[in-house]
Amino acid sequence: MLTILKEQWQLVSAFVLVVGIAAFWGLTSGEKEDDPSSLVVAPQPAADPEADPGAEMVQGPFKPAPVEKEDDTETIIARYQRAIQDDPDSEEAALNLRRIANLNYTRLQNYAEAAKIYEELIRRFPDWKGTDRTFAALASCYERRGDSANERYTYERMLKHFAEDTIEYKYAKEKLAQR
Secondary structure, three states: OHHHHHHHHHHHHHHHHHHHHHHHHHHOOOOOOOOOHHHHHHHHHHHOOOOOOOOOOOOOOOOOOOOOOOHHHHHHHHHHHHHHHHHOHHHHHHHHHHHHHHHHHHHOOOOHHHHHHHHHHHHHHOOOHHHHHHHHHHHHHHHHHOHHHHHHHHHHHHHOOOOOOOOHHHHHHHHHHOO
């Protein structure tokens, strides 16, 4: 063993140096590798409802919807309703209707009211850019309420509304085939 140390002293010195640096680094950082509190998690970007009209409804696993009191949600809904009254035919009105429906769906879990508003949105703004998600959300409301007839009817409407090469058409066709 002593002979190996004399012949390979440079290699042994480098090894000892690396082990020493690693030990020093571990002791001074104060974090354990398996300690979950030491993990760095990148923040998730907030959804931009202007760029994505359905962003309020879709919440990823790392970005839960903020919990608010029911009266806070009602206050928000009232604010959106006033904005709709100010300019009822604008694209902003369509977006605000979508927001109100999404709040009824996600926070209040009032699927009947959400369905009513989604229906109004489709009726008043059939060519709005957020209509694709509105149909799917409407079908989901009917599904949650156990109203399979209206859920099916919504998928049938999607087949008439969207072109055959769109994802919405394919989704509706697939859902109808499952029935």
